[in-house]
Amino acid sequence: MKKTSKEKLEITNKDSLRRRHAGNYIPIDNGECYLLPYEVHLRKQPLEFFEQLSDYDFLKSSATGAALTFAGLQEELRCLENRESGIGFWKNFNESALNRYLNPILGRTEKNQGWKQVYIKKSKEADADKPHHDDMLRCIYLFAHLHKASPSFIRQLALENDAWSTDLRVYYPRKDFSFSEEYAGYLSELYANMLFQQPENIRRLIKCLDVCIEKLIQHADSDWITHFLKHRSEDTDPPSLKILKYNQIASITHFSELNKYLQDKITGPFAQNSFAKLEANEKNPSGLQIAATAQQYKLVAALCMRIPLPSPLREINGSWVSEGTDPIAYQDMKLCINAVANALAADALNQLKIESDGTKSGKRDTSISAAVKKLAEQNPQSIEEALRIGSPDFASVPELYSFYLRKRSEYAIAKARSPEGLKASVLPNMPPTPKAVIKSMQQNPNIRRVLDYIRGNNLNQISSDIEKLEFDLMMSCLKEKGYSKVGLIYQYVLQSLPPRV
Known part of the structure; x- marks a missing residue:
C-alpha cells in the first residue's frame, strides 16, 4: 500500500468519512458565509501533511508535483x-460511474467525446x-475513493429534478437519516478538496451559487440584471x-x-x-391526537418568521430589527406570528398529510406534527x-416539512395583509398576495x-x-439611504449558525 494513499483511504470507510466531516461550521465574513469543518482542519495542517500526499491529490500544490x-x-x-474477488476496480469504476x-x-x-x-x-x-489534463486526473482520483465508499454517490450526484434529493446536501444534512449525513460527507469532501487551491472569489461564488441562481431568477427582469x-x-x-457548478444547478x-x-x-x-x-x-x-402541543405550534410559527430575515433580530425602540432590513413593529410581528400559527393549527385540525415515497434507508418520513414537535424541542x-x-x-x-412551513408561512402572511x-x-421581500x-x-x-447564463459562462x-x-x-x-445594505447574493456579515454536534 502506498504511503501517499493513506489520507484519501480515510474516506473509503463510511464511519471515518462521517468523523472527518462532523463538527460545526465556522462563520466567516468574506461572502463565503462559512468554512466546512474539514476546511478548517486543512488550514491548520503543517507543510509536511501536504508533502506526503499523492501527486494526484487536489490538496497538494501542483507546482511541486511530478508530471501526471x-x-x-x-x-x-x-x-x-x-x-x-479478482475483479479489477478500474474497469467497474470506469464503466459504471x-x-x-x-x-x-x-x-x-x-460517445467519442467523453471526459477522457x-x-x-x-x-x-x-x-x-489539453490544459485541464491534471485537473481531470485529480477529479478521477478523488471520485475513485468516494466510489469505493459508496457506488451510489456519483449516480446520485448526476440526478436532476428529484424532490427527494433536497434532503441530500453539504450544508445541514438531516440528523435522523444516516445516508443524508453520509452523502453530505461525500459532498464536503468534493468541496473542501476542489476549492482548496481556488481564489477567494471562486470559492465565494461556488458556495453561494444556489442562492445566486435563485436571486437572479427572482430579479431577472430588473435593469440591474437583465443586461448581463x-x-x-x-x-x-x-x-x-x-462538477461543483453542476451540483448547485441540480440543487x-x-x-x-x-x-x-x-x-x-x-x-x-x-x-x-x-x-x-x-x-x-x-x-x-376525546379530541384529535396531535403529536405537537399548541404552544409548540406557536413557537414554530415564530421560527418561521426568523427564516426570511438575514440576521438575528434585536429589539430597538418598539421594533424587531434584522441587519439589512426595515424594522418590524412589535404589533406587526405579533400579527405575523398569529397568522402563521392559525394556518398551521388549521392544517393540524384538518389532518393535512404530506409524505415522500420513502427514503433510501427504508423508513418513511415523519408527520407534519411530529416535525413541528421536533423543531420546537431543538430550538x-x-x-x-x-x-x-x-x-x-x-x-x-x-426538507419536505421545512419547505412546507416556509411556504405555508408566506401564504398565511400574504392572507393577513389588509388595511385592518x-x-x-x-416584510416587503415576501410575496405580497396569496396568488x-x-x-x-x-x-x-x-x-x-x-x-x-450560468451554463454559458465561465465562473x-x-x-x-x-x-x-x-x-x-x-x-x-448608500446614495439613496445613507447606508450600505447587505448584498443581494453575498452576505458580508458573520452568521450565527446552529450547532451540528
Whole structure:
C-alpha cells in the first residue's frame, strides 16, 4: 500500500468519512458565509501533511508535483482493488460511474467525446492542447475513493429534478437519516478538496451559487440584471469546478420539483380562531391526537418568521430589527406570528398529510406534527429567543416539512395583509398576495434564461458580473439611504449558525 494513499483511504470507510466531516461550521465574513469543518482542519495542517500526499491529490500544490499521467493514476488506484474477488476496480469504476454518470455531469454526451477524449492528453499532445489534463486526473482520483465508499454517490450526484434529493446536501444534512449525513460527507469532501487551491472569489461564488441562481431568477427582469444575462464567455473552467457548478444547478432543479409537489398543500383555509381551536382540542380528552402541543405550534410559527430575515433580530425602540432590513413593529410581528400559527393549527385540525415515497434507508418520513414537535424541542423555548437566534435549527427535519412551513408561512402572511391587519410595507421581500405565493412556486419563466447564463459562462465571468452587481447595489443604497445594505447574493456579515454536534 502506498504511503501517499493513506489520507484519501480515510474516506473509503463510511464511519471515518462521517468523523472527518462532523463538527460545526465556522462563520466567516468574506461572502463565503462559512468554512466546512474539514476546511478548517486543512488550514491548520503543517507543510509536511501536504508533502506526503499523492501527486494526484487536489490538496497538494501542483507546482511541486511530478508530471501526471493516466497510466500513473491507474497505478495509484491499485490500492482500491479487491484482490480476493479478482475483479479489477478500474474497469467497474470506469464503466459504471465515470462513463455513465460523469459524462452527463461534465456535459459530455457523445460517445467519442467523453471526459477522457476531451480532457486527457495523448502521447503527442502538449499542455496547451489539453490544459485541464491534471485537473481531470485529480477529479478521477478523488471520485475513485468516494466510489469505493459508496457506488451510489456519483449516480446520485448526476440526478436532476428529484424532490427527494433536497434532503441530500453539504450544508445541514438531516440528523435522523444516516445516508443524508453520509452523502453530505461525500459532498464536503468534493468541496473542501476542489476549492482548496481556488481564489477567494471562486470559492465565494461556488458556495453561494444556489442562492445566486435563485436571486437572479427572482430579479431577472430588473435593469440591474437583465443586461448581463446575455453575456457568454469562453469555456475555460476546469472539470472540478464544472462538477461543483453542476451540483448547485441540480440543487435548484430538485427544489423546483419540491415546489411543484407542495403547491396545493399550502393553500388550506384558516381563520383567526384556528389556533384557539387547536388549544381547545388539546384540552379535550376525546379530541384529535396531535403529536405537537399548541404552544409548540406557536413557537414554530415564530421560527418561521426568523427564516426570511438575514440576521438575528434585536429589539430597538418598539421594533424587531434584522441587519439589512426595515424594522418590524412589535404589533406587526405579533400579527405575523398569529397568522402563521392559525394556518398551521388549521392544517393540524384538518389532518393535512404530506409524505415522500420513502427514503433510501427504508423508513418513511415523519408527520407534519411530529416535525413541528421536533423543531420546537431543538430550538429556543420562547418566542423572543426564537427571533433572536442566528439561524433556526432544521437539521433533523426532512426538507419536505421545512419547505412546507416556509411556504405555508408566506401564504398565511400574504392572507393577513389588509388595511385592518398587516401593512404591505412589512416584510416587503415576501410575496405580497396569496396568488403571488402560488406563482412563486410555479416554474418561473426566467429559470431557463438564468440557467442558460450560468451554463454559458465561465465562473470568472459570472463572478465578475455578480461582484459588479453587488457593488452597484451597495453604492445605490448608500446614495439613496445613507447606508450600505447587505448584498443581494453575498452576505458580508458573520452568521450565527446552529450547532451540528
